[in-house]
Amino acid sequence: xxxxxxxxxxxxxxxxxxxxxxxxxxxxxxxxxxxxxxxxxxxxxxxxxxxxxxxxxxxxxxxxxxxxxxxxxxxxxxxxxxxxxxxxxxxxxxxxxxxxxxxxxxxxxxxxxx
Numbered sequence: 001x002x003x004x005x006x007x008x009x010x011x012x013x014x015x016x017x018x019x020x021x022x023x024x025x026x027x028x029x030x031x032x033x034x035x036x037x038x039x040x041x042x043x044x045x046x047x048x049x050x051x052x053x054x055x056x057x058x059x060x061x062x063x064x065x066x067x068x069x070x071x072x073x074x075x076x077x078x079x080x081x082x083x084x085x086x087x088x089x090x091x092x093x094x095x096x097x098x099x100x101x102x103x104x105x106x107x108x109x110x111x112x113x114x
Contacts, residue, residue: 004049004073007032007040012049012074015066020053022061049073 004012011026021029027037041064044050049070055061066074089097 004044004047004077005040007036008044008049009074009077011037011040011044011064012066012070015050015064016071016074020063020065022055022063024061026064044070 007030010030014026014029015021023037023041024034026041027034030037032040041050041052045052045064047069049067050064051067052062052064055063089100092100
């Protein structure tokens with residue numbers, strides 16, 4: 001299926017977690033220009049990872065939804081990332097892993113504010 005861009009993975013993850021949404025709203029949440037999001041969504045749609053449907057309340061707008069294929073690709077990518085992270089962490093000492101674990105709450109707070 002080829003590699004998906006980081007912005008594509010982020011859009012898929014947002015649709016998987018938050019549910020269907022408009023391209024404009026996705027662009028705002030991802031903090032990208034609407035044109036950039038439109039390009040990302042077009043690539044995902046071409047690959048069958050998202051589907052576009054008309055907005056039931058406004059026929060001029062469309063709503064994007066992740067497909068089952070998109071969910072499967074996202075799960076595979078996450079599994080690979082977890083496996084890779086585990087392999088890399090094995091190279092760290094127990095003390096270094098404890099330091100990383102202690103930093104997780106701070107990183108979570110940082111991510112919430114970005």
